[in-house]
Amino acid sequence: MARINQGFLGNASGKLGNVVFSKWRDLQTARQYQPDVHDAKSPAQLKQRNRMVALLQFLKPLNKNFIKFFNSPISKGSTPWAVAIKNNMKCVSEEGCCELEELELGDPEYPEDELSIVIYNPFIDQTSFTYNARSIAPKNVPYPYIGVSVLGKYKTLDGSHQFDTRHLLCFLPPGHFFCSIYTASSECAFDNWWGGGRFWMMFYDTYDYERHFNPNNGLSKPTSFKPVSIIENFNTLVKENPVPVNAIFWEYQVKENKKSIVFNIDYKKTQIKNPKDYTIIFWAVSLVEGAIKQFDAAEWDLAKKQFIGPLDDSLAKSTFIILYSVFKKTGEQVACFNRFYIDKSSESKEYPYFQQLFICWYAHPSSFVLEGHQCGFCGSLDELFSDFIQLFEQGVIHNGNEPEPTTEYMLRMGEDPNGKVEITGFIREEGDVHYFTNKTKAILIPRANPGYDFSAWVGVDSIDVVATAEGSYELLMIKDRSLSPVFKVIL
Amino acid sequence: MNTTKKIDYSKFRCEIYSPEGVFIKEASFNQKNDFYCPELVPGQKYFLVFSYDEMFVDCFSFKCETAGKVVYLSTGHLFFNKDYEKIPKELADIIKPKINKAKLYYWNRHKGPRKALDAFIASTHDRQKIAHRHEWPVAYKTGADLSTNV
Numbered sequence: 001m002a003r004i005n006q007g008f009l010g011n012a013s014g015k016l017g018n019v020v021f022s023k024w025r026d027l028q029t030a031r032q033y034q035p036d037v038h039d040a041k042s043p044a045q046l047k048q049r050n051r052m053v054a055l056l057q058f059l060k061p062l063n064k065n066f067i068k069f070f071n072s073p074i075s076k077g078s079t080p081w082a083v084a085i086k087n088n089m090k091c092v093s094e095e096g097c098c099e100l101e102e103l104e105l106g107d108p109e110y111p112e113d114e115l116s117i118v119i120y121n122p123f124i125d126q127t128s129f130t131y132n133a134r135s136i137a138p139k140n141v142p143y144p145y146i147g148v149s150v151l152g153k154y155k156t157l158d159g160s161h162q163f164d165t166r167h168l169l170c171f172l173p174p175g176h177f178f179c180s181i182y183t184a185s186s187e188c189a190f191d192n193w194w195g196g197g198r199f200w201m202m203f204y205d206t207y208d209y210e211r212h213f214n215p216n217n218g219l220s221k222p223t224s225f226k227p228v229s230i231i232e233n234f235n236t237l238v239k240e241n242p243v244p245v246n247a248i249f250w251e252y253q254v255k256e257n258k259k260s261i262v263f264n265i266d267y268k269k270t271q272i273k274n275p276k277d278y279t280i281i282f283w284a285v286s287l288v289e290g291a292i293k294q295f296d297a298a299e300w301d302l303a304k305k306q307f308i309g310p311l312d313d314s315l316a317k318s319t320f321i322i323l324y325s326v327f328k329k330t331g332e333q334v335a336c337f338n339r340f341y342i343d344k345s346s347e348s349k350e351y352p353y354f355q356q357l358f359i360c361w362y363a364h365p366s367s368f369v370l371e372g373h374q375c376g377f378c379g380s381l382d383e384l385f386s387d388f389i390q391l392f393e394q395g396v397i398h399n400g401n402e403p404e405p406t407t408e409y410m411l412r413m414g415e416d417p418n419g420k421v422e423i424t425g426f427i428r429e430e431g432d433v434h435y436f437t438n439k440t441k442a443i444l445i446p447r448a449n450p451g452y453d454f455s456a457w458v459g460v461d462s463i464d465v466v467a468t469a470e471g472s473y474e475l476l477m478i479k480d481r482s483l484s485p486v487f488k489v490i491l
Numbered sequence: 492m493n494t495t496k497k498i499d500y501s502k503f504r505c506e507i508y509s510p511e512g513v514f515i516k517e518a519s520f521n522q523k524n525d526f527y528c529p530e531l532v533p534g535q536k537y538f539l540v541f542s543y544d545e546m547f548v549d550c551f552s553f554k555c556e557t558a559g560k561v562v563y564l565s566t567g568h569l570f571f572n573k574d575y576e577k578i579p580k581e582l583a584d585i586i587k588p589k590i591n592k593a594k595l596y597y598w599n600r601h602k603g604p605r606k607a608l609d610a611f612i613a614s615t616h617d618r619q620k621i622a623h624r625h626e627w628p629v630a631y632k633t634g635a636d637l638s639t640n641v
Binding site for chain 2: 145171172173204289290354355358359360361364365366367368369370371372373374375376377378379380381382383384385388389391392393394395396397398399
């Protein structure tokens, strides 16, 4: 029986004949009454339910983040979650499998853009993307402001869906995206190593305020990616940690004027019973300003308590990031990968981790996650103060007492296959462009090929060319010039 | 046209001050001409004074609410946040010689080809446009997590 709450024309709830009235999210709805289903377990229905369950499990981790972010603006009269279910049901296979590559969120305005490089660096636990946003950023926009969303999916042994939803919307240097990296003390945190993922780009138009509140405006279709590790066979599938970082010690040694770094192991802090059956494979990166070097893998037979790595003079001021794992001598990996940072050079000078990464340009500071209750900032002088730099180099910024900067004008000489032009008086040349100081004269001598003769000058500046002698011409350089010779056949 | 007057990046400085005009520290630079400054307190307001050869270049009001975060400052901050504030008198007194040198060198940041700043000014209402015509520089607000706008 239906109940009418606000008079004859008011809202109703309940069943009236074959119609059911109800309220859903502030909307009054009426639908046809569905009697009981006689057989709720038909093969077709079971299959459909399995597909729905698979989709719900797949989408649930994304509900409060990616689905809300992308689908909210397109879910009028519905919910972001309902829109996600509706749009992605077709992506579920008959067997109930959901592929990340099929995931549809939001309402992209542009086709998918180019992701050129996706590389994972386990030394610093960083995935870096290089992208080209040319399809979404107009060419006439000098500072295209690109927001990036990255959804990573971890590899799992049981096939369960584990997502990394931390990078919902990031603003980083144009053309780059870097994953968050933590300090070197987090030994086996490789949170940024994904099996694959989806990458969205959003162009935020400066002059279109509405775009700032709706990511679907200026949104590109997502691009799928699979990161490649710079260390072959790197993985996070082995969880055991029989040789933790605190079991390994390092120190610098000098013997007979030769420097070396010495690693020692404390067997009591390991879970290895027969060290002679195991070996540690480790990889190293040396960091020193202006020279980053990645070394080949080295093998440390754990039957020996010590490993000595020689250091040449170029490494005297270096710090090192070490990555290692433990293997049986039969080749089986028995430990997770670990990493640690050697923050002292052999000259005993300390280099804090993030500061060293920044100075050496091994990672961008916008990806640093600082320890403790602190924050920071970073940026590029070239990007932020491009106008100042440009005006300074043009001499607009000056105090009047300084000597005026030397002004150069360029002469661009066109080509004719039937001859060449000999140019003198310039201060330098770059390709086919010759540079002259202000108010100097460019001397031009046309040299025709055999059978041809010089005929005339063409181009906007040809009117200023003055003949000084037979076969010789001058052009006063008081602005940038462009000129071409014409050679004709001798009849 | 070309000139031989090249910028010397080693003359850039980024000083961090408290609103009371107390000097806190300087940001560091690398060979890629990037700047970086950690160890600031989330929620605390700072004024970042950029200068070149002791000439005032620009000033930003910076506040980051999130612990652990390193905010990437870009021109986007200027037109996204659409806000500015007066430089406190205590700080203005300290950087006055820098500002005077900037005036002496005819550096007026509103005249440059700073498209983002143009956009910022174009997007503000008339009262703010009048404020922009003031001779004394203002500090543009930066540092908020821009994604909160969306």
